[in-house]
Amino acid sequence: MQASSVKQLSSLELGAWTGLLRAHAALVHELDRQLETAHGLPLTQYEVLLYLEGAPEHRLRMSELARSVLLSQSGVTRLVDRLQQRGLVVREPCPEDRRVLYARLTPDGARVLAAARPTHLAGVRDLFLRHFDEGELKALAEAWERLVDQPQA
Numbered sequence: 001m002q003a004s005s006v007k008q009l010s011s012l013e014l015g016a017w018t019g020l021l022r023a024h025a026a027l028v029h030e031l032d033r034q035l036e037t038a039h040g041l042p043l044t045q046y047e048v049l050l051y052l053e054g055a056p057e058h059r060l061r062m063s064e065l066a067r068s069v070l071l072s073q074s075g076v077t078r079l080v081d082r083l084q085q086r087g088l089v090v091r092e093p094c095p096e097d098r099r100v101l102y103a104r105l106t107p108d109g110a111r112v113l114a115a116a117r118p119t120h121l122a123g124v125r126d127l128f129l130r131h132f133d134e135g136e137l138k139a140l141a142e143a144w145e146r147l148v149d150q151p152q153a
Contacts, residue, residue, distance in 0.1 A: 027127055034123045039116040044069065045083055046120060048076075049113040052089065052105035059092065059104035088112055 009017065032043035041049075051068045052058050060068065066076040080103050083089040088109030094100035105113075132140065 030127055031120065031123045034119055035116055038119045039112065041112060041116050043120075044071075044079060045088075046113070046116055048079060048083060048103070049088060049105060049109050049116075052103060053110065053113055057104070058110075059102045061094075062091075062101050062103055065103055083109065086112075 028043060035041050035043055035046055047069050048065065051065060052060060062076060062080065063073065065080070066073050069076060069079075071079065080089055080091065083103075084091060086108075088106055089103050090106055092102045092104055094102060129137065
């Protein structure tokens, strides 16, 4: 398809798209700042701890963790390295497949997550949720589900 035949976004479409991008960037930046300031824990590390907490036996394969937090395999490896240095996560080999490594939440990691959770939840409520009534939140939740339920190309 030639560039000249591509239909440009309407002002409404552009506003919706750029608004989503700008809102996401601003929210992530501020949530990260709050967690870092209060707990020395960046948002990406908080998310890893959160996924591990919810996993069976508080552990995930490194590849599953990378998909969960939307990072490359090397990105999640570096992130887990930092968490392991702090004693919040350990790596464990898979007894059935030596090529597989798990990341597991430690008791210290669970304590740090528990301490940071109120800060994170307060930030989500203050920065995002309070701006919408219940009907708007329901509509947003349904819209996001339509996007994530699409078959991946």
